[in-house]
Amino acid sequence: MNDVPQIVKIKEIIDETPSIKTFVFDWDMDKYGTPNPGEFLMVWNFNNEKPMSISKINDNELAITVKNVGEFTNELHQLKVGDVLGIRGSYGNGFSYDLKNKKVLAIGGGVGMAPINSIATALANNGNDVDVISAAVNGDELLFVDSLKDIGVNVCPCTDDGSVGFKGFATNLAIELIKDTSYDIAFVCGPEIMMKGVFDILEDNEIPAEYSMERYMKCALGICGQCCVDNTGWRICVEGPVFSNDLLKEINEFGKYHRDASGIKH
Amino acid sequence: MNDVPQIVKIKEIIDETPSIKTFVFDWDMDKYGTPNPGEFLMVWNFNNEKPMSISKINDNELAITVKNVGEFTNELHQLKVGDVLGIRGSYGNGFSYDLKNKKVLAIGGGVGMAPINSIATALANNGNDVDVISAAVNGDELLFVDSLKDIGVNVCPCTDDGSVGFKGFATNLAIELIKDTSYDIAFVCGPEIMMKGVFDILEDNEIPAEYSMERYMKCALGICGQCCVDNTGWRICVEGPVFSNDLLKEINEFGKYHRDASGIKH
């Protein structure tokens, strides 16, 4: 049953950046299924439970990559190797991972690089030609640049302050890359304002793309309705979190507002 | 789920004897499983529910053969073709039906011929050499003599009054047959006093045998405990109704007493 938390022991903690850590744990794929890139887990630290993207999918091993942005993620950052977490899932509709011989652009902003890492890895290993824009506020916060390079991905770092790689936003770099290269498909995850910017650019250039959305989530099972979006009513936890550009067009709250735990729009 | 009654329509009713009818109905073996000879069904006529031996096992078709002995069986005898029954099962541990090239003696007393018909049919069709003693009070009450002959079974009718076949009890005829033939195995069902007599004869002659027992039954699922026997505690509905001679030896109430609906011994 993947609707019951399974207790896993943290076997490795990687300090990715000053604010981001990766937690690696064993996952019995035979028993609980093999997640696809873009799917997410519900992570329970015995105080609260939140959805987290899967950043790495290895043999019977998974990782989540977590930015310390609030009470829950701060609690996760206090964990040590050997500590346990409750994990249920995986859930949701992921990225198209079974492409072959495609020219791929993958764009991750900040900790949005987590699912981008898993899809870029899968696609590169599957013989696709993958360019990744890894965007962050500065060089210290860049994610997965070296490890993606190691498997043959063309990684283009991009920082707001220009401390490493391209100086500017992911949108600016995307425009540059698109000028020179004809991409078959793009994969995008990051702050919604960034995704909206990227969406407009990719639409203008008629590049099909898949976007990983985030909304406040409770059950993750497709019934509580907390993560449903306007105007389609789709559930981020079931029909999402990944939507193709054609579907995303119908989500007219995208880039505009979201609902909080009580359902109030912001 | 075979613990929920399935509604079946009676497609054929055969007047076997003045007091015995056979009811034939379709049974979806893919969905509800294929019963083995010796297993039983719980039959619900929407007023009461009782265990009944399966007398015929055809392709997606079953039959029960019922003697009119009381309120419930009398109600069954009032049914017409097209009427419905609720059937759950099959239940219990049946006869050894997968024998080959054996010399078999099957003994059925009265309506005890019901499960004997299904095991004798299966064994004859499987290439065994089968002798059947079909015993009844008189010739009118004999069961399955012609139909078993038709498939190559050597049927030896046996009546208390000698009106047809051997005159005397099944025990008497069994002694006669055993004198001339070396049987590998025997199958027995009938009134317990008859089975006890047969048991003693077969034990004396060291012929392994399987006996189909009957006890008051409620759930048929192995939990209510109503059909448990002394001294082993075995459940007639799960460990039985068929027991080998070796196991039957341990049931020391066999041939002596049984318990009624309240549990009082008789």
Next chain:
Amino acid sequence: MLKTNICGVNFKNPLMLAAGVLGSNASSLNWVLKSGAAGVVTKSFSKEPNTGYKNPTTVGVDCGIINAIGLSNPGADNFIEEIRRVETGDDEVLIASIYGATPDEFSFLVEKIQDDVDMIELNISCPHAMAGCGAAIGQDPNLTHKIVSAAKDASNVPIIAKLTPNVTDIGEIAKSAEDAGADALTLINSLGPGMKINIDVAKPVLSNRFGGMSGKAVKPIAIRDVFVVYDTVDIPIIGVGGISNYEDVVEFIFAGARGVQIGTSIMNEGVEVFNSINKDLENFMKDKGYKSIDEMVALAHEEL
């Protein structure tokens, strides 16, 4: 053929979305209506916004789930904007589910919402509500009477009381609700509550520890409660609890329900469950020669 009528309100078929499931915004309610439901019940809302409980709020159990979402909702002022965006067609019914702790709160909510909905369902039965709300009312016949009376007095649309199975005698509560003027009853809210303890860490999974059980596991209890209450009251009953196929719907109707609500099975079956059940139900009725839902209601009460 599938039409039903519940206290004067026409439904194009007997299927509704249950309260608390996909009912937090107009978009998802519209999606469910497009998927074949004849009625939708909103998520229960209160006067003020409520964030509900901390996660985990839901966990799987055998043949079901237990949940303690905690009645999260954006409050009446915000939620009424959602409700106004729900688009019902012919014989499609919008039902607001409301909760509170006092007769005044219920009156306030009824007055606030009644012009925008077809019916109002009173949640006096949530097994994981905060002090004074939910089952705290529906487990007491006198409180039930007070709250239902207050809502009924304030209302010009039919009032449905949704009852909890977690009482010694559900017939007594049903009678109180009927006496207080309820136009219909919904049976049952989630069961228990129940609890799931993770044995590796020796801790309750839900942050609220206890949560209402729903799904296939609760159906036998719901069927029995509908059957018993049908013999106790004269107002129509809406059945809910563990429905995932047409056979379940028929079982509820035979027990005495004039309509049914579907919730937890959307988890496994998706919102397509409504269209799919309607199709199967119609085939069943044709096979058996039933001409209307009406003639099927309470058939299991007839003697042989």
Next chain:
Amino acid sequence: MLKTNICGVNFKNPLMLAAGVLGSNASSLNWVLKSGAAGVVTKSFSKEPNTGYKNPTTVGVDCGIINAIGLSNPGADNFIEEIRRVETGDDEVLIASIYGATPDEFSFLVEKIQDDVDMIELNISCPHAMAGCGAAIGQDPNLTHKIVSAAKDASNVPIIAKLTPNVTDIGEIAKSAEDAGADALTLINSLGPGMKINIDVAKPVLSNRFGGMSGKAVKPIAIRDVFVVYDTVDIPIIGVGGISNYEDVVEFIFAGARGVQIGTSIMNEGVEVFNSINKDLENFMKDKGYKSIDEMVALAHEEL
């Protein structure tokens, strides 16, 4: 390692056979003891013989069964002969389950049986008992008090009250039983009752129409009831409801039970379930470093 103690009575492990399952005769009780149970509860018996309900008395539902056997038993005079043939070894416990409608009946049965058993469990919770018996008592705190007091006064062996979950507040009933002198509580008897209607014939399947639900489906409710009652009373609790493996046993112990009873799962697992769970439970305890059942009791109550 598996030993437990319930109100002074030693059990070689926490597993018992639940009342009403395979408990109608000494032979099956002995078989269960040989299969690894530390304790066996007899089928409930009364002063006079009782044939119970007409069949069908049991039907399958999702993740469980519902039954209304109807407390069939041969009456005290006959049943005492069975009880005397039960053979318990070291730290094996024979528990008689008795039922009746009045304090006098309970006193009579206690006096009749107490010399032949180690403990007596009062069935004041059967959800399908005839007038005045079973849940008719256990759904009323005053009747519960009267019956438990009568049994306790008459008894020189520990008295266990088995409670029904089908009440508004099980804590209230548990407190009544404790106040009346119960030495331990068994939680829970079967749930509901529930009902199954066959839709092809539009008829209830059980002859009694309603029956208590048992099996995996009821476990979350039982766990919650044990957890809540643990915080309400000081006497030990025996947990029962939906146990089919060691994980279920641990969940009950963490909720607050000092022992557990197993019934319905024998349907699928056979009587071997006792030995098999004992083995798995011992492995679990070794893995986790638990040295005794005692230290595991109620662990899920501890704060983080």
